[in-house]
Amino acid sequence: MTDRFTTADAAELYGVPYWSNGYFHIGKDGRLRVTLRDEEANVALLEVIDDLKQGGRALPLILRFPQILENRLTRLNDAFNEAIGKFEYQSHYQGVYPIKVNQRRVVVETIAEYGARYKTGLEAGSKAELALCLVQDTHPEALLCCNGFKDDDFIRLALWGRRLGKNVVLTLEKYSELERVLRLSREVGVRPAIGVRFKLHARGSGQWEDSGGDDAKFGLNATEVIGVVRRLQELGLIDTLIMLHCHVGSQVTDIRKIRNAVREAAQTYVELQELGARLRYLNVGGGLAVDYDGSKTTFHASANYGLQEYADTVVYEILDTCNETATPHPVVVTESGRALTAHHAVIVLPVIDAIGPTREPMALPPLPEEPHSLVGDMQELLETASIKNYREVYHDAVGNKETMHSLFDLGYLSLVERAHIEHLYNRVLAKIRRIIKDLDYVPEEFENLPRLLADKYVCNFSVFQSLPDHWAIGALFPIVPLDRLNERPTRDTTLVDISCDSDGKVSKFVDLRDVKDTLSLHELNGEPYYLGVFLTGAYQDVLANTHNLFGRVNEAHLRLTGVGSYELTRFVSGQKARRVIENMGYEAPELREWLKQDIREAQAQGSLGEEEAESVLELYSNELIGYTYLEQV
Numbered sequence: 216m217t218d219r220f221t222t223a224d225a226a227e228l229y230g231v232p233y234w235s236n237g238y239f240h241i242g243k244d245g246r247l248r249v250t251l252r253d254e255e256a257n258v259a260l261l262e263v264i265d266d267l268k269q270g271g272r273a274l275p276l277i278l279r280f281p282q283i284l285e286n287r288l289t290r291l292n293d294a295f296n297e298a299i300g301k302f303e304y305q306s307h308y309q310g311v312y313p314i315k316v317n318q319r320r321v322v323v324e325t326i327a328e329y330g331a332r333y334k335t336g337l338e339a340g341s342k343a344e345l346a347l348c349l350v351q352d353t354h355p356e357a358l359l360c361c362n363g364f365k366d367d368d369f370i371r372l373a374l375w376g377r378r379l380g381k382n383v384v385l386t387l388e389k390y391s392e393l394e395r396v397l398r399l400s401r402e403v404g405v406r407p408a409i410g411v412r413f414k415l416h417a418r419g420s421g422q423w424e425d426s427g428g429d430d431a432k433f434g435l436n437a438t439e440v441i442g443v444v445r446r447l448q449e450l451g452l453i454d455t456l457i458m459l460h461c462h463v464g465s466q467v468t469d470i471r472k473i474r475n476a477v478r479e480a481a482q483t484y485v486e487l488q489e490l491g492a493r494l495r496y497l498n499v500g501g502g503l504a505v506d507y508d509g510s511k512t513t514f515h516a517s518a519n520y521g522l523q524e525y526a527d528t529v530v531y532e533i534l535d536t537c538n539e540t541a542t543p544h545p546v547v548v549t550e551s552g553r554a555l556t557a558h559h560a561v562i563v564l565p566v567i568d569a570i571g572p573t574r575e576p577m578a579l580p581p582l583p584e585e586p587h588s589l590v591g592d593m594q595e596l597l598e599t600a601s602i603k604n605y606r607e608v609y610h611d612a613v614g615n616k617e618t619m620h621s622l623f624d625l626g627y628l629s630l631v632e633r634a635h636i637e638h639l640y641n642r643v644l645a646k647i648r649r650i651i652k653d654l655d656y657v658p659e660e661f662e663n664l665p666r667l668l669a670d671k672y673v674c675n676f677s678v679f680q681s682l683p684d685h686w687a688i689g690a691l692f693p694i695v696p697l698d699r700l701n702e703r704p705t706r707d708t709t710l711v712d713i714s715c716d717s718d719g720k721v722s723k724f725v726d727l728r729d730v731k732d733t734l735s736l737h738e739l740n741g742e743p744y745y746l747g748v749f750l751t752g753a754y755q756d757v758l759a760n761t762h763n764l765f766g767r768v769n770e771a772h773l774r775l776t777g778v779g780s781y782e783l784t785r786f787v788s789g790q791k792a793r794r795v796i797e798n799m800g801y802e803a804p805e806l807r808e809w810l811k812q813d814i815r816e817a818q819a820q821g822s823l824g825e826e827e828a829e830s831v832l833e834l835y836s837n838e839l840i841g842y843t844y845l846e847q848v
């Protein structure tokens with residue numbers, strides 16, 4: 216039995232094999248590596264960061280791996296093709312990527328271009344998104360679905376898209392959109408291709424349960440869907456209705472919910488065909504979940520199924536439902552966004568400082584000759600705390616600390632004595648934390664202790680910009696140091712960002728069995744220490760906000776070319792301060808003018824010299840064109 220900490224221990228501790236889907240692993244040297252094609256191409260993220268820093272690139276930054284996007288597309292299509300072969304399904308699969316999940320250029324372009332071999336389509340939920348989707352290099356048969364509420368111009372643009380040879384489908388989200396679509400297609404002179412979103416009774420599970428169900432925001436109910444079929448029959452346009460669409464919400468954690476939803480959708484498809492519709496596509500929407508904590512459960516950060524089980528379930532339920540009535544099998548469409556994009560992006564955060572109650576303080580000031588007796592009382596508690604009496608010791612320590620505050624407020628205790636008592640108190644708690652670590656049962660009042668005593672590792676980033684879903688809805692992401700993974704981490708930590716908002720923190724972490732309140736990290740040793748936040752490629756990039764005026768971060772696009780080798784294909788600079796400031800309605804030249812006025816006034820009063828005036832102006836101007844994150848730390 217040795218007490219050595221190995222990379223296998225680190226893999227367990229951070230759950231890397233469970234959530235990484237094979238895209239990340241820990242190398243023998245204790246460095247986290249990104250991997251493609253069964254190890255043929257992999258590189259240590261730390262080396263990438265070092266290279267980027269050598270090239271003058273500032274952190275925090277996002278590393279993007281378009282090859283992972285490509286691999287996700289391949290795996291998704293392979294899974295559906297396998298299901299189709301296995302069940303002898305009599306049609307094919309065609310995925311659609313809903314770009315709202317991440318509209319970044321490299322993401323959309325990679326999916327459109329690489330996805331052309333699978334006829335992968337795109338889904339737009341607004342006019343601006345449609346403008347992006349229309350001009351991508353997709354396969355001519357790829358679907359271009361227009362979801363969301365629409366005005367005339369949205370519909371017009373979609374219809375013109377058909378005239379330009381794109382397979383654009385207008386999904387009706389509410390009944391009144393039908394007449395608009397019909398009127399505008401006469402105007403544009405094109406036969407529309409119509410989809411209809413059906414409000415399923417089935418619901419998803421987890422955070423986005425309300426996207427489905429009878430009270431969902433989008434979709435038509437049974438009466439309205441029948442109304443669409445009848446109206447189109449009347450007009451002799453029934454063949455323009457080609458797609459039935461539904462969507463029960465994102466991150467559906469339970470495969471049974473998927474099965475119920477697909478069953479209901481397939482049954483609706485069959486019924487509509489019997490009413491005389493001639494649908495060709497059955498679109499079951501998004502919801503394919505990402506297992507962020509790797510626990511394979513129905514917890515909101517997980518999923519109790521994998522990609523193949525998802526594909527099998529969707530294909531089988533449609534097949535089984537259609538076969539009962541000998542209805543020809545539709546083209547299977549899914550709109551998986553999260554599962555395609557989450558893995559491709561890693562946010563790298565530098566840890567710039569550590570603060571916390573149990574860290575060795577700078578030398579304590581010497582105690583007075585005869586310190587207050589509370590100091591001695593605390594010292595005694597520290598010495599006598601044991602497994603037998605830790606609860607009494609804890610209660611006494613808390614009591615002493617309260618007394619200390621009262622005495623201090625009344626002037627009976629000096630600041631120096633207070634410093635000693637606080638320090639002793641923290642040491643008592645730390646000792647109790649060590650004692651309870653080995654206990655099978657920890658009384659409830661001690662559950663918070665690890666969190667209270669944890670270090671706060673200060674990271675150069677903003678939660679609001681880089682992990683908005685963690686702040687907004689408590690989404691969890693795996694976080695792992697990029698190096699020293701063959702060395703035992705000795706500090707319990709939570710992370711705080713550099714925004715001036717107490718919500719700017721990460722204090723919930725993924726765990727196989729639970730959610731962790733602290734993250735084990737290494738003691739800082741003077742060398743740069745970086746954390747990777749993984750699975751951040753879906754939604755985080757685009758829900759970001761500039762709270763405190765921290766802007767978009769730098770990003771590097773990388774292609775792996777072999778073992779230890781990679782190519783930096785693109786570097787996209789993050790927002791300059793000027794950009795985020797101007798978003799708030801200011802103009803940079805105007806700001807400079809205002810500063811110049813202040814400078815002139817100070818000079819007039821003789822409080823600022825000529826050279827100093829130039830220095831201030833230069834610093835200010837450089838700040839406007841600088842990165843919004845900390846640069847000299």
Ligand SMILES: *Cc1c(COP(=O)(O)O)cnc(C)c1O
Nearest residue numbers: 462465466501502550551552553
């Ligand atoms: C958001 C959305 C999706 C994407 O869902 P994921 O769970 O990210 O795959 C798909 N379809 C529609 C209609 C959506 O609104």
